[in-house]
Amino acid sequence: MSTNNELIEAIRYNVIQGRRNKDDEGLEDELTGRPGVEELVREALDKGVPLQDILLRGLSEGMQVVGEKFERKEYFIPDMLAAAEAVGTVMDILEPHLVKEGRQPRGKFVLATVENDQHDIGKNIVGIMLKGAGFQVVDLGISVPSATIVEAVRREEANFVGLSALLDTTMRFMEKTVKGLEAAGLRDKVKVIIGGAPTSPEFAAKIGADAHCRDAFAAVATAEKMAAGSM
Ligand code: B12
CATH class of the missing domain: 1.10.1240.10 (Methionine synthase domain)
Structure with a gap:
């Protein structure tokens, strides 16, 4: 035993x-x-x-x-x-x-690993924990160009964007995505949450994201606060 x-x-x-x-x-x-x-x-x-x-x-x-x-x-x-x-x-x-059935969704996430980055384990864990907490999740997969993410936010009428990057060399595509949302007039419609080992709260602030989360627990807690309007 x-x-x-x-x-x-x-x-x-x-x-x-x-x-x-x-x-x-x-x-x-x-x-x-x-x-x-x-x-x-x-x-x-x-x-x-x-x-x-x-x-x-x-x-x-x-x-x-x-x-x-x-x-x-x-x-x-x-x-x-x-x-x-x-x-x-x-x-x-x-x-x-x-995934708990029959709940009123708390908001919709578009989730992606950014361009040129193939790491998806952390993103997948975040995705299933968010679903477990009652969020809808549209997972775009790995190595997703920022234009595709922006388009998905528009199409899905998402309230949240979750971006993952595990490489020093791909973090910059998070900034490109934030800029793309601004250019498309969508930035004030979504909260942008970023994560992945090389990212930090300072980096999130620098690129104009709304939050950085160090793990999937923090991602759920942050999304819950944002959905409740207290963040
Ligand atoms: C597994 C792995 C791979 C696998 C990926 C398989 C897959 N399906 O994901 C493979 C073999 C493909 C791979 C390839 C490479 N890898 Co790699 N890889 C790793 C490794 C060992 C583990 C990553 C992982 O899954 N961690 C476990 C998960 C659960 O943790 P996590 O991703 O950090 O996620 C948590 C948080 O960060 C956060 N989070 C993550 N994403 C998000 C998103 C949101 C929205 C939020 C809120 C939170 C959040 O929550 C998660 C859960 O709690 C790391 C080492 C490490 N310490 O991270 C190296 C690592 C990331 N890889 C590295 C490198 C160098 C590479 C390669 C360039 C190697 C090469 N020479 O080819 C390639 C690049 C390929 C590419 N273009 O992406 C380096 C990166 C160095 C750097 N700082 O840039 C690392 C750090 C290894 C090292 N120490 O050198 N890799």
Whole structure:
């Protein structure tokens, strides 16, 4: 019998090992036959482990360690990809548990990873947590040009834009998107919330975004405050 903490720790560890399921070997250890991220997440859901713990302490923190290993040159790109795929496969399992049916939507988000940037795990976590909190989410995917984001805001009559960037070199497309919203006369119709490792509150202020959120919890709290008109 695993405790909740042991399960979260096992999820985190198996993300670091890039193991989707029991058939996968593991990047550093030989683990074939032992439960992988998929089996562990299902067990955690059965046991009622809070979704936020699975998402943030298990999956996100696991990816954080993967990033540190990449920085130390212990991991390479295929290793990062294996870990990302392990996280990606469980998103579909988690999503139905987060989305509460029959609620009055609190507002509509257009969500995107900016141009030239292919990182989407953080954005996807933010998206499913927002849905779980009762927001509608139109996810435009990765490497989305600012003009496409602006057009989607107009078409969807969105109240919020959520922009994600994980690279120093792609952050500037957030500013381009804010400018594009201004030029299209849409800037005062939407709140712009940004996130991703290289971004900061200072950067958000500098580019004229309304808020920066360091994680998916903060994104939900900020969106809730904005929807209630208190921010
Ligand atoms: C996985 C990964 C990849 C995968 C991405 C797979 C995928 N489907 O996403 C792959 C292998 C494709 C990849 C490629 C590259 N990567 Co990469 N990658 C990572 C890694 C290890 C993890 C990112 C991640 O998923 N984190 C976990 C999630 C949950 O955290 P998060 O994204 O930060 O999201 C949270 C918050 O930031 C916030 N948030 C995020 N987005 C948003 C949006 C909104 C609206 C809000 C409110 C909040 C919010 O909430 C999230 C949840 O709590 C990071 C290391 C790191 N420490 O971040 C490097 C990292 C980002 N990559 C890096 C690099 C250099 C690259 C490459 C250039 C490598 C190369 N030489 O080719 C390419 C670039 C490809 C491209 N054009 O985008 C560098 C970036 C350095 C920099 N500062 O610019 C990092 C930091 C690694 C490193 N330490 O060097 N990468």
